[in-house]
Amino acid sequence: MNNKLFISMAVLLLLTGCKSDERILEKLGMVQTSSYDLLENNKLKVTSCVPVIDPNSTIRRELLSAEVDSIKEARLDFSRQTDLKVVSGQLRDSLFGAKLAKAGVEDYIDTLLRDPSIALGVRITVVEGDAGELLTKNFKPHTDTGRYITHMLEKEAAGNSIPATTFYEFSRDYNDDGIDPVTPIVKDAGNKVLIDGIALFQEDRYVTKISAEDGIIFGLFRDDLRQGEIAINLGQEDGKKVVVMFSSLLNKRKIKVHHLEDGRFKIDLSASIQGSVLEYTGKQKLNEEKDRNELEKQISEYITARAQKMVQQMQQYNVDSFGIGVHVRNSLSYKEWKALNWREVYPEIEVECQTKVTIKDYGKYS
Amino acid sequence: MDTLSFLHRLSVCLVDLRLHDREKICAFISDALFPDYESDDLQVCYGHPSFSNTYQRDLFDIQNSNAFFWMMTWMFLLLLWFFPAFRWERFTPFILQGGHDQVKGGIEVYAAFLGYELSILLFPYVEKTKKSMAAIYVGNAMLSLSYLCLALICFGFFSLGQLKRLLYPVLDLLAYIQLPFIERLENLLYGFFLFLILMTVVMYWWAAEEAVKRIVPKLKTTVLVFVMMAVSYAISFIPKTLDQVNVWITNLGYAAVGIAFGFPILLLIVLLIQGKARSSHE
Numbered sequence: 001m002n003n004k005l006f007i008s009m010a011v012l013l014l015l016t017g018c019k020s021d022e023r024i025l026e027k028l029g030m031v032q033t034s035s036y037d038l039l040e041n042n043k044l045k046v047t048s049c050v051p052v053i054d055p056n057s058t059i060r061r062e063l064l065s066a067e068v069d070s071i072k073e074a075r076l077d078f079s080r081q082t083d084l085k086v087v088s089g090q091l092r093d094s095l096f097g098a099k100l101a102k103a104g105v106e107d108y109i110d111t112l113l114r115d116p117s118i119a120l121g122v123r124i125t126v127v128e129g130d131a132g133e134l135l136t137k138n139f140k141p142h143t144d145t146g147r148y149i150t151h152m153l154e155k156e157a158a159g160n161s162i163p164a165t166t167f168y169e170f171s172r173d174y175n176d177d178g179i180d181p182v183t184p185i186v187k188d189a190g191n192k193v194l195i196d197g198i199a200l201f202q203e204d205r206y207v208t209k210i211s212a213e214d215g216i217i218f219g220l221f222r223d224d225l226r227q228g229e230i231a232i233n234l235g236q237e238d239g240k241k242v243v244v245m246f247s248s249l250l251n252k253r254k255i256k257v258h259h260l261e262d263g264r265f266k267i268d269l270s271a272s273i274q275g276s277v278l279e280y281t282g283k284q285k286l287n288e289e290k291d292r293n294e295l296e297k298q299i300s301e302y303i304t305a306r307a308q309k310m311v312q313q314m315q316q317y318n319v320d321s322f323g324i325g326v327h328v329r330n331s332l333s334y335k336e337w338k339a340l341n342w343r344e345v346y347p348e349i350e351v352e353c354q355t356k357v358t359i360k361d362y363g364k365y366s
Numbered sequence: 367m368d369t370l371s372f373l374h375r376l377s378v379c380l381v382d383l384r385l386h387d388r389e390k391i392c393a394f395i396s397d398a399l400f401p402d403y404e405s406d407d408l409q410v411c412y413g414h415p416s417f418s419n420t421y422q423r424d425l426f427d428i429q430n431s432n433a434f435f436w437m438m439t440w441m442f443l444l445l446l447w448f449f450p451a452f453r454w455e456r457f458t459p460f461i462l463q464g465g466h467d468q469v470k471g472g473i474e475v476y477a478a479f480l481g482y483e484l485s486i487l488l489f490p491y492v493e494k495t496k497k498s499m500a501a502i503y504v505g506n507a508m509l510s511l512s513y514l515c516l517a518l519i520c521f522g523f524f525s526l527g528q529l530k531r532l533l534y535p536v537l538d539l540l541a542y543i544q545l546p547f548i549e550r551l552e553n554l555l556y557g558f559f560l561f562l563i564l565m566t567v568v569m570y571w572w573a574a575e576e577a578v579k580r581i582v583p584k585l586k587t588t589v590l591v592f593v594m595m596a597v598s599y600a601i602s603f604i605p606k607t608l609d610q611v612n613v614w615i616t617n618l619g620y621a622a623v624g625i626a627f628g629f630p631i632l633l634l635i636v637l638l639i640q641g642k643a644r645s646s647h648e
Contacts, residue, residue: 119541175527334463
């Protein structure tokens with residue numbers, strides 16, 4: 001018995017080895033949001049936001065900023081500015097300035113993914129303008145701009161009006177052939193932060209964007225959705241605006257690849273959407289099937305037209321954000337796909353968008 | 367007052383029941399899943415694919431393996447988390463294309479299935495019934511199934527290019543899970559993997575002990591085990607970098623594959639020679 005006690009005491013002594021790895025919560029500066037900007041002199045401006053835990057303090061966050069050559073160098077710089085040990089395990093959002101995003105984010109994503117303390121769930125967001133300035137600015141009543149942006153994006157991504165873009169999605173689409181990554185864009189709108197749209201990347205470079213209003217239509221054609229809302233403006237009837245609010249969307253996206261005889265491809269991009277009508281200001285009677293079918297047709301025409309325009313824009317800038325290439329790849333043999341330069345072929349292919357709309361219900365009023 | 371005391375008694379009963387019947391419930395569940403095998407059989411053999419004996423209780427603590435079994439199997443449920451992001455499109459129809467040396471890769475992968483060769487050493491301890499052999503098969507089948515599930519999820523969740531760049535995809539899989547009350551589960555769950563490694567290590571140490579005991583029969587078992595553990599611990603200090611560790615693992619894997627195939631063949635040859643010698647004597 002004594003022997004056992006002795007051994008367990010000796011084993012306990014091993015725990016002293018953990019002293020060097022000690023982390024005390026109050027002494028940690030847990031970075032929640034970081035922003036990265038490319039400066040004129042080709043230096044990198046890193047701004048990090050650390051929440052202040054002290055309940056007696058009126059200031060809710062501490063901002064650290066450094067002009068450096070690399071991301072991790074910034075952390076060394078930060079620890080010379082603060083009494084806290086700066087750690088990145090609680091990072092939630094990384095904001096990239098538009099200039100940096102246009103120059104390419106590969107190296108920075110690589111650094112962040114390499115660090116085992118950073119999870120795959122960290123968001124990537126492009127900021128129109130200077131990301132550091134946006135993060136530094138205070139937006140009342142929000143005490144912490146970083147968290148404000150993160151929560152807003154989280155909520156919007158849940159409603160599918162912008163894509164959820166974490167390191168996982170970004171590096172998945174970036175490393176796959178036949179699809180390009182996308183991220184949301186935010187911008188400073190005076191007294192609010194505004195979601196500005198969706199940034200379309202070519203490889204790791206931000207090339208073009210689509211507006212926030214088209215975000216949900218983009219979502220419908222990028223993936224299957226289980227939630228979402230869309231407001232559709234159907235023009236005017238007797239000088240009155242006709243708007244349909246289509247909600248609780250359920251969407252099934254399909255891509256069909258046709259091989260034409262001369263070796264070209266024709267793509268059928270189709271979305272089959274179900275949803276309920278929450279608002280309708282037109283003349284059709286929603287409880288009559290014929291009218292409802294007419295309305296469904298109008299909605300589908302509207303969505304198809306917008307999607308077709310979006311595809312045109314993507315082909316013009318040569319970004320395959322819908323992931324058409326993935327399906328073309330899967331329809332080819334390995335040799336054929338390797339021989340094909342998708343970037344060259346993509347802008348020329350014929351893409352036809354189709355939308356099938358079903359109104360499931362129309363509220364509790366006929 | 368009466369109701370209270372009743373409730374109290376009921377709760378005590380329930381707690382009692384839970385404690386006592388925990389094993390029964392475990393047994394019931396595995397019986398329901400695999401009616402042909404005794405629950406202990408299954409749990410032990412899953413704890414280590416090659417280990418399958420209910421009869422040699424002093425060899426291994428059945429209770430522990432019970433706990434280890436459930437400690438591992440519940441983690442299968444975590445795979446459900448990846449279904450929403452899972453896409454068949456990412457599999458690509460290119461089967462066995464663009465790789466390197468498939469034979470070499472095959473042997474490297476094969477090392478992950480090793481362990482069954484230890485069952486050779488179990489023969490003296492096991493009653494020669496069909497059931498004990500079947501338990502070995504079930505153990506290996508469950509291991510294969512878990513690898514298969516993990517591989518399928520990895521291919522559908524990560525893209526191929528991403529998978530090529532990830533050094534530890536399972537770690538990244540676990541890091542992706544975010545429960546409302548806890549995040550970064552991988553740090554916690556990797557602790558569970560240590561138990562599995564512990565079981566494997568103990569089995570191999572036991573096998574080594576069995577073998578060395580034959581070579582040096584005079585040595586006391588406790589001394590032998592201590593020396594063996596000290597030696598294997600010391601060896602772990604030789605490789606300094608992660609790449610070196612990988613080289614060691616690969617080479618030891620080759621050796622183990624060699625043993626797994628060579629050992630039975632060697633035994634058969636010995637048996638043949640023995641048989642010949644015997645028949646020529648007669």
